[in-house]
Amino acid sequence: MSSREEVLARIRAALGDDAGAHVDVARDYARERADAPTGDALLDLLDERLVDYRAHVRRATTDDLADAVAQAVRDGLEGSDAESEPRIVVPSGLPADWTSAIDGDVVIDDGLSVDVLDRCDGVVTAAAVAVAETGTIVLDGSPDQGRRAITLVPDLHVCVVAADQIVTSVPEGVARLDPTRPLTWISGPSATSDIELNRVEGVHGPRTLQVVLVAD
Amino acid sequence: MRIALFATCLADTMFPDVAKATVRLLERLGHEVVFPLEQTCCGQMHVNTGYQREALPLVRRYVDVFEPFDAIVAPSGSCVGSIRHQHATVARNFGDDAVAERAEALAARSFELSELLVDVLGVVDVDAHFPHRVTYHPTCHSLRMLRVGDRPLQLLRAVAGIDLVELPAADECCGFGGTFAMKNADTSTAMLADKMHNVLATHAEFCSASDSSCLMHIGGGLSRLRTGVRTVHLAQILAGTENQPWEVPA
Amino acid sequence: MNESGPFHLGEDPMTPPAPRGVGHLRGDESFQTAARLALANSQLRRNIGKATGTIRAKRADVVGEVDDWEELREAGRALKASTMARLPELLTQLEDQVTAAGGTVHWARDAVEANTIVADVVRATGSDEVVKVKSMATQEIGLNEALADAGITAIETDLAELIVQLGDDAPSHILVPAIHRNRAEIREIFLRKMPGVDADLTDEPRRLAMAARAHLRRKFLSARVGVSGANFAVAETGTLSVVESEGNGRMCLTLPETLITVMGIEKLVPTWQDLEVFLQLLPRSSTGERMNPYTSMWTGVHPGDGPQEVHLVLLDNGRTAALADEVGRQALHCIRCSACLNVCPVYERTGGHAYGSVYPGPIGAILSPLLTGVEDNASLPFASSLCGACYDVCPVKINIPEVLVHLRARHVEERRATRIVPNAEELAMAAAGWVMADPRRYAAAQRAARPGRILAGGRDRIRALPPPLSAWTASRDAPKPPTETFRDWWVRTRGGAGGTA
Numbered sequence: 001m002s003s004r005e006e007v008l009a010r011i012r013a014a015l016g017d018d019a020g021a022h023v024d025v026a027r028d029y030a031r032e033r034a035d036a037p038t039g040d041a042l043l044d045l046l047d048e049r050l051v052d053y054r055a056h057v058r059r060a061t062t063d064d065l066a067d068a069v070a071q072a073v074r075d076g077l078e079g080s081d082a083e084s085e086p087r088i089v090v091p092s093g094l095p096a097d098w099t100s101a102i103d104g105d106v107v108i109d110d111g112l113s114v115d116v117l118d119r120c121d122g123v124v125t126a127a128a129v130a131v132a133e134t135g136t137i138v139l140d141g142s143p144d145q146g147r148r149a150i151t152l153v154p155d156l157h158v159c160v161v162a163a164d165q166i167v168t169s170v171p172e173g174v175a176r177l178d179p180t181r182p183l184t185w186i187s188g189p190s191a192t193s194d195i196e197l198n199r200v201e202g203v204h205g206p207r208t209l210q211v212v213l214v215a216d
Numbered sequence: 217m218r219i220a221l222f223a224t225c226l227a228d229t230m231f232p233d234v235a236k237a238t239v240r241l242l243e244r245l246g247h248e249v250v251f252p253l254e255q256t257c258c259g260q261m262h263v264n265t266g267y268q269r270e271a272l273p274l275v276r277r278y279v280d281v282f283e284p285f286d287a288i289v290a291p292s293g294s295c296v297g298s299i300r301h302q303h304a305t306v307a308r309n310f311g312d313d314a315v316a317e318r319a320e321a322l323a324a325r326s327f328e329l330s331e332l333l334v335d336v337l338g339v340v341d342v343d344a345h346f347p348h349r350v351t352y353h354p355t356c357h358s359l360r361m362l363r364v365g366d367r368p369l370q371l372l373r374a375v376a377g378i379d380l381v382e383l384p385a386a387d388e389c390c391g392f393g394g395t396f397a398m399k400n401a402d403t404s405t406a407m408l409a410d411k412m413h414n415v416l417a418t419h420a421e422f423c424s425a426s427d428s429s430c431l432m433h434i435g436g437g438l439s440r441l442r443t444g445v446r447t448v449h450l451a452q453i454l455a456g457t458e459n460q461p462w463e464v465p466a
Numbered sequence: 467m468n469e470s471g472p473f474h475l476g477e478d479p480m481t482p483p484a485p486r487g488v489g490h491l492r493g494d495e496s497f498q499t500a501a502r503l504a505l506a507n508s509q510l511r512r513n514i515g516k517a518t519g520t521i522r523a524k525r526a527d528v529v530g531e532v533d534d535w536e537e538l539r540e541a542g543r544a545l546k547a548s549t550m551a552r553l554p555e556l557l558t559q560l561e562d563q564v565t566a567a568g569g570t571v572h573w574a575r576d577a578v579e580a581n582t583i584v585a586d587v588v589r590a591t592g593s594d595e596v597v598k599v600k601s602m603a604t605q606e607i608g609l610n611e612a613l614a615d616a617g618i619t620a621i622e623t624d625l626a627e628l629i630v631q632l633g634d635d636a637p638s639h640i641l642v643p644a645i646h647r648n649r650a651e652i653r654e655i656f657l658r659k660m661p662g663v664d665a666d667l668t669d670e671p672r673r674l675a676m677a678a679r680a681h682l683r684r685k686f687l688s689a690r691v692g693v694s695g696a697n698f699a700v701a702e703t704g705t706l707s708v709v710e711s712e713g714n715g716r717m718c719l720t721l722p723e724t725l726i727t728v729m730g731i732e733k734l735v736p737t738w739q740d741l742e743v744f745l746q747l748l749p750r751s752s753t754g755e756r757m758n759p760y761t762s763m764w765t766g767v768h769p770g771d772g773p774q775e776v777h778l779v780l781l782d783n784g785r786t787a788a789l790a791d792e793v794g795r796q797a798l799h800c801i802r803c804s805a806c807l808n809v810c811p812v813y814e815r816t817g818g819h820a821y822g823s824v825y826p827g828p829i830g831a832i833l834s835p836l837l838t839g840v841e842d843n844a845s846l847p848f849a850s851s852l853c854g855a856c857y858d859v860c861p862v863k864i865n866i867p868e869v870l871v872h873l874r875a876r877h878v879e880e881r882r883a884t885r886i887v888p889n890a891e892e893l894a895m896a897a898a899g900w901v902m903a904d905p906r907r908y909a910a911a912q913r914a915a916r917p918g919r920i921l922a923g924g925r926d927r928i929r930a931l932p933p934p935l936s937a938w939t940a941s942r943d944a945p946k947p948p949t950e951t952f953r954d955w956w957v958r959t960r961g962g963a964g965g966t967a
Binding site for chain 3: 225227228232235236251255256261265266268269271273274356357360361387388391393395396397398400403404433435436437439440
């Protein structure tokens with residue numbers, strides 16, 4: 001018997017008469033909150049929760065988005081060696097005008113090697129969904145977000161979130177996502193609590209997360 | 217009302233005052249207490265140590281002896297916990313579905329003392345008088361098996377003269393755990409040490425609880441260290457009135 | 467009448483336990499013995515007491531802000547119960563989906579087979595090094611040791627796992643495996659074992675974390691093979707996920723050309739939608755956060771993004787033995803949040819090593835014996851005062867006290883079935899049962915106990931009892947038997963009117 005057949009046979013033996021038994025799953029938890037915030041209140045909740053987990057947040061409109069992104073890059077690199085003439089990687093599908101005000105080298109990812117990515121100072125992407133309650137941003141690898149490596153190796157991630165991408169709860173977020181895509185859920189910068197449960201931000205992922213919330 | 221007392225083997229044998237106090241309290245409140253002499257033990261120690269086979273006759277006995285009564289009270293959260301959550305399982309494990317069903321029905325009529333007073337008899341103020349500084353350990357099985365919540369504290373707050381002080385980390389186990397105290401004596405003692413530390417921090421004269429077993433454990437530690445802090449069962453506090461105090465022996 | 471009860475005596479060849487001699491599910495000594503050493507380690511007790519206290523408070527805060535927490539717990543429980551009942555169908559569905567998405571699925575009966583599969587895949591890539599995401603399954607099967615035997619170096623990349631690996635130590639907690647170490651000890655380990663570490667390293671947590679970042683950076687960027695576990699696998703879509711904090715997981719899951727995921731067969735959820743429950747339950751129960759910093763989800767191979775060769779190893783290793791136990795099978799619902807460890811008064815004082823298995827604390831006290839067979843971990847079901855704090859915090863409502871009591875009975879029944887001569891405990895329990903079963907014998911025994919008063923001397927309490935009761939009086943006084951039992955008092959004062967219905 002193959003391992004596959006044997007493991008499956010063991011499971012059937014273990015379950016006996018209980019195999020296939022129907023179990024009721026009550027989904028009476030809140031899939032959508034009756035008192036869910038909307039509009040500015042929803043933005044405010046996401047803002048507050050992002051900041052709570054040490055992300056930096058700035059607000060923008062479509063018109064001043066380029067300036068906000070450039071400012072987020074400057075703030076994110078303040079005090080680092082890359083402060084002047086930073087090298088910023090962007091996914092191929094990111095609107096070019098979003099990064100037009102960045103004072104530095106903007107590199108479009110066309111399959112850059114990890115070593116090249118490692119020499120980039122930051123990355124600017126869009127997002128797929130944001131969950132306000134948990135302060136979470138989800139990337140799904142769409143052309144304006146790019147492959148996973150570009151938001152992982154550089155030390156600064158500037159992420160642009162549009163108001164219509166924000167939902168209140170995790171169930172609403174899950175419902176909006178396509179599981180066949182590579183998904184990365186991000187809540188604040190990388191962190192560890194492994195040493196005496198002291199939270200230290202910034203271990204292996206980007207040490208700084210700058211979020212630009214766009215609402216007109 | 218007519219209430220059957222399940223004294224529990226521990227109180228019957230080692231702490232008769234707790235059962236006597238339960239009787240005095242309920243009679244003072246105008247109820248009739250009966251004590252079926254055929255009762256022995258709920259079997260909790262056997263079940264919790266793995267001896268369900270030995271517990272089975274005890275489950276059957278409890279069901280046979282107490283089935284005729286409308287309300288049964290025991291001055292022990294853990295014994296009632298066993299009656300309510302283990303008896304039917306034990307019977308069913310050995311194929312005795314008939315006893316299991318009777319045990320389930322009986323479990324619904326078996327109450328820990330504070331449950332009986334607050335929920336069944338509807339009293340909180342029992343005219344008790346206990347002019348001492350007391351801290352209360354809520355015990356794990358009362359809290360997490362029976363979910364008695366703050367019923368004991370409601371009763372204590374109504375006691376005249378009492379100086380009730382909150383026990384830090386009250387919901388943490390004292391380390392008794394039945395045969396755990398023997399099988400894992402070192403770990404049990406470490407837990408007891410912290411419980412005693414918290415009791416002493418309250419500067420109470422008495423540590424109270426609704427379970428003679430936990431009190432035997434905590435009291436044994438407090439006595440060993442000559443702390444001078446005594447243990448007292450909730451029933452003993454509630455049994456005494458201003459005119460007729462309940463004397464708690466040293 | 468079923469004479470043996472539901473206690474599954476002996477090994478069922480149809481559902482064998484995890485094999486001996488491989489992996490980390492069995493300790494060298496009993497819990498009692500190991501705990502005694504741990505209890506005497508003041509440093510360990512301080513470290514663990516501080517850490518569990520901190521995380522307990524964080525968890526309570528973030529759980530408290532969720533109005534529908536109880537509904538979520540119930541949904542989590544039901545989803546896992548439903549998954550177990552449909553496991554064959556869901557596993558083959560997962561296999562089909564992963565395969566369709568370009569992945570390769572392997573099945574492993576046990577630790578030995580899983581280790582061989584992983585080593586063979588690594589060898590085929592030509593690499594002699596793998597980077598690893600923290601994974602309970604790979605610790606359970608002893609993958610690192612097996613890879614070392616095959617000439618392959620496994621590098622743990624989670625900070626705590628790195629501390630444990632460099633310190634030549636064993637993990638002591640499911641979530642924070644180096645919880646038993648404080649900052650000074652970690653600095654010492656790094657200075658001694660981390661190549662090229664800054665000699666001026668201080669014990670500030672940030673400095674220590676940055677030292678680990680620098681140490682691992684090159685490894686991540688050059689790694690060709692990554693090894694991970696999985697927190698959840700979605701049968702409907704073939705999606706795997708890893709929930710983490712540091713970004714080391716993302717590194718291992720994204721940068722290497724080849725990714726191998728080892729996952730217990732119980733880690734499934736039926737549908738994509740089900741993640742909406744578990745992604746709320748896990749982070750709040752585990753790290754006490756609303757959401758953990760990073761969760762990665764991948765479905766087979768994503769062209770042009772991440773590993774282009776993706777393997778999934780489905781592991782039994784005693785899980786079907788656990789599944790065969792009708793009461794114990796709920797232990798397979800565990801999502802490894804470790805909330806039960808952080809509230810356990812026993813774990814808080816002994817730490818994780820005393821449990822002898824990679825699964826410590828309350829969940830370990832039931833899961834380890836279920837995976838190995840109760841007799842190979844016979845002391846663990848007794849390593850609990852049955853206080854019930856674990857059940858209250860479990861995000862999928864595993865009734866740990868109920869399973870502990872059940873496994874204790876399994877142990878007793880197993881011994882009864884295999885030993886001719888009962889031991890002292892068995893004799894005492896049988897005697898007590900015999901006495902209690904009859905009120906006349908019971909009353910006689912009560913009277914027989916009265917001479918025990920003599921042990922008190924002139925005191926109110928007994929300071930020393932003979933063995934085995936000396937285990938009690940080693941640290942507590944015992945009460946002196948009263949001159950009159952309640953029963954005798956009742957008969958004396960109420961004229962024997964015992965009362966009938």
